[in-house]
Amino acid sequence: MAADPSTLAPLDLTRIRQDFPILSRQIRGRPLAYLDNGASAQRPRAVIEAESDYYQQHHANVHRGVHTLSQEATDLFEGAREKIRRFLNAASPREIVFVRGTTEAINLVAQSWGRPRLVPGDEIVITWLEHHANIVPWQQLCEQTGAALKVVPIDQRGVVDFDAYLAMLGPRTRMVAIAHVSNALGTVLPVEQFIAAARERGITTLVDGAQAVPHQRVDMQSIGCDFYAFSGHKLYGPTGIGVLYGREAELSAMPPWQGGGDMILTVSFERTTYNALPYKFEAGTPNIAGAIGLGAAVDYVEGIGLERIARHEADLLAYATERLGAIPGLLIIGTAPEKASLVSFVVEGIHPHDLGTILDAEGIAIRTGHHCAMPVMDFFGVPATARASFAFYNTRAEIDALVASLGHAREMLG
Numbered sequence: 001m002a003a004d005p006s007t008l009a010p011l012d013l014t015r016i017r018q019d020f021p022i023l024s025r026q027i028r029g030r031p032l033a034y035l036d037n038g039a040s041a042q043r044p045r046a047v048i049e050a051e052s053d054y055y056q057q058h059h060a061n062v063h064r065g066v067h068t069l070s071q072e073a074t075d076l077f078e079g080a081r082e083k084i085r086r087f088l089n090a091a092s093p094r095e096i097v098f099v100r101g102t103t104e105a106i107n108l109v110a111q112s113w114g115r116p117r118l119v120p121g122d123e124i125v126i127t128w129l130e131h132h133a134n135i136v137p138w139q140q141l142c143e144q145t146g147a148a149l150k151v152v153p154i155d156q157r158g159v160v161d162f163d164a165y166l167a168m169l170g171p172r173t174r175m176v177a178i179a180h181v182s183n184a185l186g187t188v189l190p191v192e193q194f195i196a197a198a199r200e201r202g203i204t205t206l207v208d209g210a211q212a213v214p215h216q217r218v219d220m221q222s223i224g225c226d227f228y229a230f231s232g233h234k235l236y237g238p239t240g241i242g243v244l245y246g247r248e249a250e251l252s253a254m255p256p257w258q259g260g261g262d263m264i265l266t267v268s269f270e271r272t273t274y275n276a277l278p279y280k281f282e283a284g285t286p287n288i289a290g291a292i293g294l295g296a297a298v299d300y301v302e303g304i305g306l307e308r309i310a311r312h313e314a315d316l317l318a319y320a321t322e323r324l325g326a327i328p329g330l331l332i333i334g335t336a337p338e339k340a341s342l343v344s345f346v347v348e349g350i351h352p353h354d355l356g357t358i359l360d361a362e363g364i365a366i367r368t369g370h371h372c373a374m375p376v377m378d379f380f381g382v383p384a385t386a387r388a389s390f391a392f393y394n395t396r397a398e399i400d401a402l403v404a405s406l407g408h409a410r411e412m413l414g
């Protein structure tokens with residue numbers, strides 16, 4: 001049962017911020033206000049030290065050695081997998097595949113699940129607000145198999161049209177692949193509802209959770225999807241590591257994606273037999289340090305509590321929406337009632353890239369551009385937006401600094 005937010009202890013931000021060495025940096029002589037967490041979050045010392053300790057004390061290749069270091073490395077690596085299984089409430093560590101990130105996870109599913117089984121006339125349903133990582137692999141799969149891509153529309157708030165979605169699910173729909181949270185708009189999709197409708201019709205489902213896992217508890221049993229993908233670096237973990245959760249029955253029925261060491265049981269020139277799950281999908285030496293670092297990130301986030309994180313971030317979102325919304329000429333893009341803690345916006349007469357440059361001169365890091373979601377930009381008729389995306393270590397004072405800096409930009413260029 002979800003905790004009552006009003007009973008949760010507030011975050012001790014002074015202490016928390018001390019856990020992140022980079023947050024005390026000065027940028028161009030000003031204190032850093034890091035508001036680009038949607039692109040990549042910062043790492044707490046616990047993650048940096050877990051990786052460093054692994055390299056200093058335990059490094060060897062995993063799974064293959066009888067010597068002590070190899071066993072220690074294997075225990076740490078598999079221990080991280082178990083932490084992630086618990087974090088996602090997956091049924092078994094066999095359902096946790098380490099990959100490079102969300103992008104690789106989705107490509108793995110498109111190629112291993114989709115390529116051998118889709119035929120011309122089959123359909124894949126995505127939504128208008130997807131990141132390119134949840135568009136392009138499916139387009140490539142369509143080119144390879146003759147399947148067709150169907151796109152569920154959004155409205156002017158950035159909410160996905162559920163009725164249009166239902167109407168799009170047909171006898172040829174084989175896959176529904178949807179974001180949990182939009183990186184460009186912040187919209188939180190009611191994924192349980194979307195997935196249930198697909199499953200009732202026997203359709204396989206994938207959720208792109210890249211922007212969800214840092215902000216809310218995600219539970220594979222209640223979401224009910226077949227696949228769920230996320231990246232370590234947005235969850236305060238290392239870059240180059242991510243997770244594909246796959247329901248065991250689905251993963252078992254899929255051929256390996258890449259061939260090589262670790263994913264085999266036996267190899268002869270006549271025939272190769274494949275390893276058990278999840279190793280069948282982990283060809284070659286994995287990112288051992290990355291997985292261990294990601295395990296440490298999960299421990300760190302759990303230590304703070306996702307419910308407390310969500311409450312603090314909801315406060316930041318409300319405050320930022322109010323303060324930014326009061327700036328003349330500033331238009332917020334993405335006003336869904338359920339949003340994660342990010343605000344995309346444009347300012348009349350100022351290109352987002354110019355805004356980003358002026359803000360950087362005052363120590364404020366935001367993202368400007370199309371956010372790898374060009375169809376969203378087309379929908380709203382803008383080439384780019386500025387985006388401030390918040391983590392639990394951000395403060396109202398940083399939002400005040402952002403607002404002040406936007407004021408300076410308007411004086412200079414507006």
Ligand code: PLP
Nearest residue numbers: 101102103131133183210211231
């Ligand atoms: N999906 C969403 C919603 C994202 O925001 C991102 C990254 O911004 C990705 C997928 C791709 O993640 P990665 O580049 O870590 O593979």
